[in-house]
Amino acid sequence: MKYEKYDDVKVSSDRLEYGFISYGPKGAIQKIIHFDFIEEVGVYNLAFGNLKPDGSIDDLSVNDNQDRNKILATVVYSVSLFCKEYPHAWIYFSGSTAHRTRLYRMAIAVNLDELSADFEILGLVKDMEGFVHIPFRKGIDYFGFLIRRKNV
């Protein structure tokens, strides 16, 4: 990734939770990355958001520490760490809003060459019967994304 990242990351014992702190004009905001295993399809769902002082999670707020790219880079590195522990896992993610999904699409598109070296990347599109996964290509409006570590 071309961007800076947050270097200090914490991980849970089972490697399914990752935490780091975003710093900026809005102060120190605790971030959490959470992997849920969806047994019915054998896929991990990736979600992340702000860890609030009361221990609850907020995945909709815009904290505006002006460090969006740094946060996304940190999430990508955390995915690499997750894949070290779960090397054959498929990981699904999408934005909590359509705008955020587009943001992720653009981030993948801009860094596609680098990401493709390490990950298989699929995009989900709707068809008549449900959803179809296709290899990620620039310029397509995807509903969500699936990635898996290559060369395991």
Add this chain to the structure above:
Amino acid sequence: MFNFVIMKEKDKELIEYAKTLGINLTIDPSLDKYSGKTIFPEKLAEAKKVLLNMKPLPK
């Protein structure tokens, strides 16, 4: 005791791997309380809805 030793070795391996990525990784058991819990219920429900209506993934 043996499992404890294996876990510590795996922790070290991951921490060393993280260093190669430029990450200072700390194992933090306080994050364990979120594991196995549904902390993003809407996201998870939506993900299930999508993935259960998706053609199978390549093996």
